[in-house]
Amino acid sequence: EPEVTQTPSHQVTQMGQEVILRCVPISNHLYFYWYRQILGQKVEFLVSFYNNEISEKSEIFDDQFSVERPDGSNFTLKIRSTKLEDSAMYFCASSGLAGEQFFGPGTRLTVL
């Protein structure tokens, strides 16, 4: 069964450093998403991406964040200069026309 994969599973970084979180969506999906879940809080939408451009983004997704689909398979989330409050679990998801979103296992980002 096809699945969404994410790497790394856990990323530790120093405040101010850049991080790139990677995702491989399901191959025939067209829509790609990033969500995050701060420890003990609910899952929050960050951004959606379609046809090589951002479809929608939340207030959280400020200029420090960017997304890219550099090739036909990967979908990345970059945080330019990490802050302590960026520590969270980041989930990638993808969907086809049916709209059902399939989630990856997540990357736990720890900013020290």
Add this chain to the structure above:
Amino acid sequence: AQSVTQLDSHVSVSEGTPVLLRCNYSSSYSPSLFWYVQHPNKGLQLLLKYTSAATLVKGINGFEAEFKKSETSFHLTKPSAHMSDAAEYFCVVSVPNFGNEKLTFGTGTRLTIIP
């Protein structure tokens, strides 16, 4: 705008007894509604979804949910709890948009199963 309210942050039931996890939604449009489950240190798995077809939706692992428009509710039920059902459950709403849909999550309900 859309939102969901999960009425219980924590539910405990004994193994073999029924499970009820409550969810109310708010949406300006006819919504799609979902229940996702998250086991400890795992990702999010779709349990079931409602997308304007039958109001009683059956999902995986014996779970089902009923869409009640008059009550703006989408409660999740299971007739008999199993130890493996212990997890965090999220009620989720979105506005159908031909696949490009932002999901709005509830705060989650932690389900504990008592042996």
